[in-house]
């Protein structure tokens with residue numbers, strides 16, 4: 241049976257950075273693998289006045305480094321049309337509908353539509369309402385909406401946004417992107433946990449000492465200062481990516497691997513997050529300039545207020561308040577301008593009860609990016625006389641060739657949307673529970689806008705983040721400073 245799918249994409253924000261960097265390459269890969277072939281078309285819309293030809297050239301450029309041949313890129317981009325569009329103007333949706341209908345006929349798409357909202361969330365409500373009212377939603381095919389982050393700035397705004405969108409589309413038509421959920425190694429978490437008795441049976445508070453999630457970036461805010469200064473690391477990274485990863489690390493085994501069952505278990509975790517003692521359990525920080533003076537302080541970045549109190553770093557102890565997890569601290573941290581760019585999970589086992597040997601740590605590391613793979617540190621016996629123990633590392637890292645061949649997160653997620661598979665997207669219930677947790681921390685911080693620890697650019701964060709673990713006799717397992 242052919243794997244080819246039929247779909248008309250309408251991308252709002254088609255001139256943007258995300259569209260060029262991620263969406264066009266992802267669509268091209270689906271095209272070159274035969275998921276999209278003859279029966280697809282893309283309408284790009286944004287404010288700028290572009291011709292179809294100009295747009296098709298932009299698309300060709302975006303896929304230049306990955307296309308099989310120029311002719312292939314040409315054939316792919318011939319399915320793209322551009323429509324200049326002001327999202328607030330009803331008239332423009334009529335024009336859009338006519339174009340969509342004619343492309344549907346031309347490519348025999350049979351009514352399947354995917355609306356990609358790749359622009360500021362302020363517009364999502366307006367766009368979805370117009371799509372429904374101006375009848376861009378078809379009767380004969382599927383209609384799916386892909387929504388980019390951020391989904392609101394707190395629980396209240398996200399609920400408002402959700403209500404607006406729900407006036408026009410049902411939850412099962414919505415695909416809220418959290419690109420971490422499309423990453424190979426994030427998806428691997430459930431495979432590791434539930435298909436290895438060795439791991440599954442000891443993944444609990446009797447055996448585990450701590451779980452640590454690190455999402456560190458080496459870059460500063462770059463040109464996103466205006467957005468970031470209003471957001472901060474807690475909203476930008478913890479509410480979505482980190483809490484999603486925590487839910488995968490601690491959810492109960494679903495009855496079966498279906499969207500509904502996975503979501504049910506993830507939601508149960510997110511709803512049982514214990515409200516932290518913020519002063520004790522959470523640390524924020526902001527980067528100052530680097531030791532050698534080459535890197536700017538956050539407050540000197542473009543579009544950032546000179547007395548900004550926005551956190552560019554968060555570390556915290558998250559507690560899942562269930563019998564199974566209450567006693568296992570889950571330490572999280574994320575920040576900009578840190579020493580290294582890495583996303584990883586480190587899981588530390590407790591030492592054995594009797595400890596007849598001088599044992600070291602047993603650690604499972606899930607490398608999410610840029611390296612991908614798993615690493616298990618165990619205690620081995622040193623070769624030779626006596627019973628000296630030494631650590632040994634078993635590694636299954638993805639090779640360069642494997643990384644080159646594996647689908648990128650956006651490609652996988654876009655394929656899921658084509659297949660109507662919502663497993664790797666954030667459900668409203670999860671978003672709501674995460675915002676409530678994050679709002680609680682934000683509110684505590686808002687009461688003290690005088691003090692924020694600074695950390696040197698190119699370090700692993702403020703000293704307070706080390707103290708946080710030291711209080712529990714723990715330490716960060718990943719420490720590139722060492």
Ligand code: NAD
Pocket residue numbers: 252253254255256257258259285286287288325326327328357358359360361388389390
């Ligand atoms: P961008 O600023 O580069 O592009 C925004 C797009 O929206 C442009 O095409 C612009 O023309 C269009 N637009 C703005 N106002 C409009 C209006 N009134 N009418 C019609 N079009 C209008 O933004 P981006 O980086 O491409 O990001 C798009 C969305 O994706 C944002 O919600 C962002 O938060 C999210 N996102 C981006 C990235 C990324 O890596 N760029 C990562 C995660 C999430």
